[in-house]
Amino acid sequence: MTRTTIEVTINGMRYRHEVEPRLLLVHYIRDVVGLTGTHIGCETSLCGACTVLLNGAAVKSCTLFAVQADGAEITTIEGLGEAGRLHPIQEGFWMKHGLQCGYCTPGMILAAYQLLQRYPDPTEAQIRRGIEGNLCRCTGYQHIIEAVRYAAEKLRGQKA
Amino acid sequence: MAKQFVGERVPRVEDQRLITGRSQYVDDIVRPRMVYAAIVRSIYAHARLKGINVEAARRAPGVIAVFTGEDVREAIGPVPVASRLPDLKIPRHPVLAVEKVRYVGEPVAVVVAEDRYQARDAVDLIEVEYEPLEAVVDPERAIAEGAPILHEEFGTNVAFVWQLSGGDIERAFREAEVVVSQRMVNQRVIPVAMEPRGVVAEYHPGEGQLTVWTSTQIPHLLRTQLATMLGLAENRVRVIAPEVGGGFGSKLNVYAEEALVGYLAMRLGRPVKWIETRRENFLSTIHGRGQIAEVEAAVKRDGTVLGLRYKIIQDIGAYHQLLTPAIPTLTGLMATGPYKIPNLHVQVIGAFTNKMATDAYRGAGRPEATYMLERMMDRIARELGLDPAEVRMRNFPQPDEFPFPTASGLAYDSGNYPQALRRALELVGYEQLRQEQQLLRQRGRYLGIGISTYVEICALGPSPALPAGGWESATVRVEPTGKVTVLSGASPHGQGQETSFAQIVADELGVDLSDVRVIHGDTAIVQYGIGTFGSRATAVGGTAVYGAVQKVKEKATRLAAHLLGEENVANVAFEAGQFFLKDRPERRLTFQDVALAAYLAKSLPPGMEPGLEASYFFEPSNFTFPFGAHIAVVEVDPETGDVHFRRYVAVDDCGRVINPMLVDGQVHGGIVQALGQALLEEAVYDENGQLLTGELTDYAIPKATDVPWLETDRTETPSPVNPLGVKGVGEAGTIAATPAIVNAVVDALAPLGIRHLDMPLRPEKVWRAIRGA
Numbered sequence: 001m002t003r004t005t006i007e008v009t010i011n012g013m014r015y016r017h018e019v020e021p022r023l024l025l026v027h028y029i030r031d032v033v034g035l036t037g038t039h040i041g042c043e044t045s046l047c048g049a050c051t052v053l054l055n056g057a058a059v060k061s062c063t064l065f066a067v068q069a070d071g072a073e074i075t076t077i078e079g080l081g082e083a084g085r086l087h088p089i090q091e092g093f094w095m096k097h098g099l100q101c102g103y104c105t106p107g108m109i110l111a112a113y114q115l116l117q118r119y120p121d122p123t124e125a126q127i128r129r130g131i132e133g134n135l136c137r138c139t140g141y142q143h144i145i146e147a148v149r150y151a152a153e154k155l156r157g158q159k160a
Numbered sequence: 161m162a163k164q165f166v167g168e169r170v171p172r173v174e175d176q177r178l179i180t181g182r183s184q185y186v187d188d189i190v191r192p193r194m195v196y197a198a199i200v201r202s203i204y205a206h207a208r209l210k211g212i213n214v215e216a217a218r219r220a221p222g223v224i225a226v227f228t229g230e231d232v233r234e235a236i237g238p239v240p241v242a243s244r245l246p247d248l249k250i251p252r253h254p255v256l257a258v259e260k261v262r263y264v265g266e267p268v269a270v271v272v273a274e275d276r277y278q279a280r281d282a283v284d285l286i287e288v289e290y291e292p293l294e295a296v297v298d299p300e301r302a303i304a305e306g307a308p309i310l311h312e313e314f315g316t317n318v319a320f321v322w323q324l325s326g327g328d329i330e331r332a333f334r335e336a337e338v339v340v341s342q343r344m345v346n347q348r349v350i351p352v353a354m355e356p357r358g359v360v361a362e363y364h365p366g367e368g369q370l371t372v373w374t375s376t377q378i379p380h381l382l383r384t385q386l387a388t389m390l391g392l393a394e395n396r397v398r399v400i401a402p403e404v405g406g407g408f409g410s411k412l413n414v415y416a417e418e419a420l421v422g423y424l425a426m427r428l429g430r431p432v433k434w435i436e437t438r439r440e441n442f443l444s445t446i447h448g449r450g451q452i453a454e455v456e457a458a459v460k461r462d463g464t465v466l467g468l469r470y471k472i473i474q475d476i477g478a479y480h481q482l483l484t485p486a487i488p489t490l491t492g493l494m495a496t497g498p499y500k501i502p503n504l505h506v507q508v509i510g511a512f513t514n515k516m517a518t519d520a521y522r523g524a525g526r527p528e529a530t531y532m533l534e535r536m537m538d539r540i541a542r543e544l545g546l547d548p549a550e551v552r553m554r555n556f557p558q559p560d561e562f563p564f565p566t567a568s569g570l571a572y573d574s575g576n577y578p579q580a581l582r583r584a585l586e587l588v589g590y591e592q593l594r595q596e597q598q599l600l601r602q603r604g605r606y607l608g609i610g611i612s613t614y615v616e617i618c619a620l621g622p623s624p625a626l627p628a629g630g631w632e633s634a635t636v637r638v639e640p641t642g643k644v645t646v647l648s649g650a651s652p653h654g655q656g657q658e659t660s661f662a663q664i665v666a667d668e669l670g671v672d673l674s675d676v677r678v679i680h681g682d683t684a685i686v687q688y689g690i691g692t693f694g695s696r697a698t699a700v701g702g703t704a705v706y707g708a709v710q711k712v713k714e715k716a717t718r719l720a721a722h723l724l725g726e727e728n729v730a731n732v733a734f735e736a737g738q739f740f741l742k743d744r745p746e747r748r749l750t751f752q753d754v755a756l757a758a759y760l761a762k763s764l765p766p767g768m769e770p771g772l773e774a775s776y777f778f779e780p781s782n783f784t785f786p787f788g789a790h791i792a793v794v795e796v797d798p799e800t801g802d803v804h805f806r807r808y809v810a811v812d813d814c815g816r817v818i819n820p821m822l823v824d825g826q827v828h829g830g831i832v833q834a835l836g837q838a839l840l841e842e843a844v845y846d847e848n849g850q851l852l853t854g855e856l857t858d859y860a861i862p863k864a865t866d867v868p869w870l871e872t873d874r875t876e877t878p879s880p881v882n883p884l885g886v887k888g889v890g891e892a893g894t895i896a897a898t899p900a901i902v903n904a905v906v907d908a909l910a911p912l913g914i915r916h917l918d919m920p921l922r923p924e925k926v927w928r929a930i931r932g933a
Contacts, residue, residue, distance in 0.1 A: 022277070036188035037181015039405070041354050042438040046856035049354060077181035090179040094171050097821045100829065101654030102178030103354040103405030109179065128864040135856070137354050137406050138654050140828030140893075141864040 006070040010035065011079025019066045026050045028066035029076060037077040037106050041135070048134030051107035052076050058114040060133075077106035080113070088154040089113055089147070098147030100138035108134045112148045120156055122148065165663035165673055169821040173673065174658040183403040186358035186375050191431035194360070195224055197421055198279035199434070200269040200286045201443065202261035205295035205514035205849020206308065209259055209268070209288065217271055217285040222278030225428060226286070228269045229256035235427075236419050237389040241480035242627035245489070248320045251311040251512075253479040255389075255416035261290070262310050262478035263515050264849055265443025267416055272424055272432060295849035299475040299511035300452060310478055310512045319476050319510035320485055324492040326567030327503030329458075332467025336458035340543050344535060345918040346528045348450040348475060348843040349836070350853070351521050352861050355405020356436035357445055359418050361425035371398045372422050375405065377412045377651055378691035381628055383683045389419040390426070397422075401681035404653030408833070409520035410445050411653070412693040413482045442854040447843055448521020450475030451488065451528050457536050458503070463544055463551040467503030470495055470532070476510045477517035483524075484517050485510060486627065490525030490617065493568045497533040498577045498615040498787055499555035504567035514849040520693065522833055523894040526616050534612045534899030538906065539915065547594075548903070549585055552613050553578055563782075563880075572615060572785040573887075574877050575813070581613050584789035584811040587873060593793060601911055606796040607806070608908025611789065612900035618888035619784040619881065620694030630780065632696065633689045634704035636665065636712050637773035640759040642752030644671060646708075648680045649689015650701030655890060656822040657697050661705050663818055664884070668709045669751060670737025687775055695786070695888030698818060703882040704778040711774035716754045719772075722765040723749060723757055784879045784887035788812035790831070790896040792904040801927030803839060803905055805868030810896065812872070815879040815887030823889050827872050830893020836862045838901035842920050909933070 003018040010033060017032055024043075029052065030036050038061060041049035045063040052061045053075040081087035089112050092098065099105040108131060115122060115130030122130065127145045136144065177183040214226040232255065239253040257268050269286055273279035294308040301307055302317040310317055333339065360373040370392060376382050379399040387394040404411065417434055424432045436445070451472050458467040474488040492506040537555075541548040556577040557564045564572040590609070597607045623630040633649035646661055662676040679685060692701070713734060720739035721729045724747050733742050740748035754772075757763070761770035793807040810827055817823050840860040844852045853859040878885030898919070905921050906914060912933035917925065 020277070027276075030187075035181070036184070039185070039355070040187065040435075041356070042856050044438065044855060044857060047354065047438075077179075080180075082180050083176045083182075086179070093179050094175045097172065097656075097825050099175065099178055099654075100656070100825060101354065101404065101406040102175075102183055103185065105178055106181050124869070128867075132863040132865045135354065135861060135863065137352055137408070137833070137861060138829045139825060140830075140832035140862075140870065141867055142828045142870055143825055144864070 004067050006067055008069050008072055008074055010074045011076060021065065021067050023066045024062055025064040025066045025069050026061040029061060035076050035078050039103055039106060041103065048107045048111060049104050051110045051134060053110055053113065058111050077109060080109065089151040092147035092150035096143050096147040096150050098139065098144045104134060104136045108136060108144060112151065115148065116152055116155060121152055165666050166818050168819065170659055170663055170673065170819055172656050172659040173662060174656065185355055185403045185405055186360055186373050187435045189360045189373050189402065191360065191362050194431040194433055195272050195274055196276040196279045197270050197272050197424060197432050197434040198283045199267050199417065200283050200288065202257065202264055202266040202268050204261055204290050204292050205264050206293040207261050207290035208293065209257060209261060210291050211289040212269055213287040214269065217282040220278065220282045220285055222274035223282045224272045224274065226269060226271050227256065229254055229258040232256055232423060233258050236423050239416050239479065240385050240414055240482065241484060242482050243484065243486035244627065245320045245322050245485050248485055249314045251479055255420045264851055265440065265516060270420060270424065272428060295514040297513055297515060297845045297847060297849050299473050299513050302511040302513045303473065303509060310514065317512040319512055322489060322508045324506040324568055325504065326569060327467065329467050329469055329503045329505040332458040332503035336466055337461045338459050338543060339456060340459060340536065340540050341454065341456040342536060342539055342916055344453050344455060344532055346449045346451040346531055347919055348447050348518065349521065349841045350442055350447050350843050350859060351408045351410035351445065353406030353408055353410055356438055356441040357411065357415065357417065358435040359421040360431060360433045361422040362431040363426045363429065369396045369398060370422055370426060371400065372418065373400045373402055374418050375411055376401045377407045377653060377693055379651055379681050379683050380649065380688050381691060382414055382418065385414045386419055386422055390422055398684040401651050407653050408522040409448065409524055409693060412520050412691065413446060438856060439854055442859065443851055444516055446481050446519035447516050448518060449528060450518045451491065453532055455532050455536055457540055459540050461544060463540065463546050463554045465499060465501045465540065465555050468495060468501055470506045472506065472508045474508055474510045475518055476512050477515045478512060479517055481517040481519045483627065484519045487518065487520060487525040491529040493570060494526050494529040494617055495533065495568055496566050497530060498613050500557045501555065502567055515845055522830065523891045526891065527895045527898055530612065530614045530895045531899045534903060535916065538903045542910065542915065548611050549581065549590065552581060552611065570617065571782060573782055573879050573881050575615065575785060575787050576875065576877050577613060577787055580787060580811045580813055580875050581789040583873060583875060584791050584809050587811070587871065588791045588793065588807055588809045606798060606908040608794050608796065608904040610792040610900045610902065610904025610907055612896050612903065613789045614896045615785050615787040616891060616895045617783045618695035618786055619699035619780055620696050621783045622780055629690055631690065631777050632701040632704045633687050633775065633777045634701065634708045635687055635773060635775040636705065636708040638712060638755045640756050642671065642755040644669060644676045646676060646678045646705055647686040648678060648701055648705060649686060650697040651681045651691045652697055653692060655692065655697060655826065656819065657701065660698055660818040660822060661702060664702060664705055665709055668713065670735065671751065695890040699784050699882055699886045699888045700778060700780055702886060703884055704776050706884055707776035707778050708774045711776060712772060716751065716772060718765060719758055719768065720749050720754050723754065723763065780881055782881045784815065784881050786812065786814045786887040786889060786892055788892060788896060790900040792900040794904040794908060796905060796908040796926060798930050801923035801930065803921060803926065807871065808868050809871045810893065811875060812889065812892050813875040813877050814889035814892060816876060816885035817874065818886065824872055826889045827893045828870055830891060831870055831897040832862050832867050834894045834897030835867060835901060838898045838919055839921050840866065
């Protein structure tokens, strides 16, 4: 099969690979680059487990081809923060018990990231709408809403 | 005083890896020279296999091997069923179909290729020749005369007939002043854990060991079964449950693919990975519920329920999975719920149908029981012109009647049911709501209030009552530096026991939470265990941890006495991580001092073994019985049939609480799964046995926008069954909430004369009911 060369920046690192044109972006991130924090839950863009930031926008990486990301800047969960240096959204999920099995969590956190850029002080309804493209089967969403509120408050405090 | 952890809202210790993307689920595991498997599945619900042409697939790029049912029928034993009922019909369940297929999605062949895309490409090149047979999808039709037979050797689709009686049901109905009856369908639903199943298997020829990483709730039970299926010695099989992305019962099983991928790894001499697609997850991971019931209640005019008669048909699916036949027996055991109903008769007929097997889905038989009974309590109240809260209060046993014996033969451990309902009624403002309901009805608005009071059977359970053991194991190992490693036989997968077990240990040993590490899910590291299901991990597994830590403390205290030169061990106290003499408190040693001394072993009491660790296998004397009261308040839009939540109040009593934040999380998640069944979810097969709801596009699990704010509260009635006093909470929400929501919708529509609606209450169904009323 013909292969195409792509260059992408993921979490600040530049990568250059030859890929099959049909390779899904999520498989590129996970299997080629080796960043497995981005999960696959449905391959039909319905569950949101594979959400990453592509040029700053939250996208579902299971329904993009890797070649479509050529030249793009991508942030995955690994690029948001790490233990001891958590992003406020990660901290919110931790403090408010916004996760149980953790499978939807990376995508949920990145969806929340975009939501908080749009609404720095979101209402409950805005949070629910902002994460409705991301499914969670464990939490019933309530603690996720509290986690996002926690992060919103903390982020507003950082800006002030 | 050292910091107390039990009872506190302690943030979870397992979260760091999960929120930073550094955890490892099955699909994150990569082994050198690993290859990928993909499975060819039946497109017919019922057909004879006439032939399988694999030649084109074998020649396809990257393909290493193809196997069919005929290729592996001798090498791999059947998929097991652990439940035993009288006269249970157990069909042979091969890992790849032989001669016949009996449901859409049944594995027919497997392809192994160098990468996952090549494996999936090759699946399309396999030509399977089917001779389609008539399928039977409706369980009532399946057991009627003339239905197509799934398993010819039985001559019937009746898998079993199970009965349970208590008291004198005939007399109850003779003495009844009113008989209320209702047919109810508890629809088939699909668990949809966010992580689909997956398996990686690697064979180590040097050691003759097979390692299987799989997304499971029961690594040890699975190891025993895989050893049997593959003909291996059990101590040459290592099962690892890495991070597991949700289970809800769907991974409390032994699946064909787990044995098949293990076989492939041995046969090919290369590590093999198989990851289920979401479509496969819908088709061939177990489903839940699937009961049709005729319920009759014998009642007095004051609302006292004298007896209940249930005729239930359980939709089995095409084969049994691990616990399939046991699920409706839990429905029978819990059929009298939280009420004093002395007379009971339950009949369950299991029906084979051309569909995926049903098995344990969060609640597993108990949501069905609670749903039927709570619908009946509302039907009875309506029939008699009584308030539904009053009918419930009238039938509760009082707190001094515990342990309370049920007509189904159980002994409820402890409870205060009236208190939980009173609390919920207060919180929701029941009296005012009823008044408001009257006012709104006069204006043509449909407000509904739905009550559900429940009791569930948890902490499964005493070993004699379960197919495998019902105990749980723990090892508490104090390392020479005083750090503590806990090996738990439970296999939590999101519930948070790495934290709650650490809370128990930290308090008992006076160490910090960060000094304790909980390890689970690896059969080569952890002693044999049972697993996480049936709300048992804390009540049984946590008690095992507690028991092991007591043994450690007892030994450490004897050693401390020896080191302090005290002959009377009873004179040694242990508080806040320090051992000291009660009469001379200045003579003291830290816990770390004693741990080190146990390993250096320079001076041990005569006969004491070096080291400081203990194992404990806890066998519970009874189940535990959490209970509570949930109230849903909804308004139904008569123009659209939409159900809008106004309030949702949950008062749960799960005994003593180790971590309130984790308990809230379990309750929330359970309620929302119940909301899914009440309003949205249904596994729909067409008459040919095609699954029409086979993707998330067609099968609606609740989104954040479908869910109301949940108001949770608790009462706390400790269980006498274990020293921690805990009962379990993993399934409470799923058990309680479904009938609360349906009762609210039916209550809203009461002025229209609507007495019952079967789930799911999607807008179209509600709208049609309103139009037809």
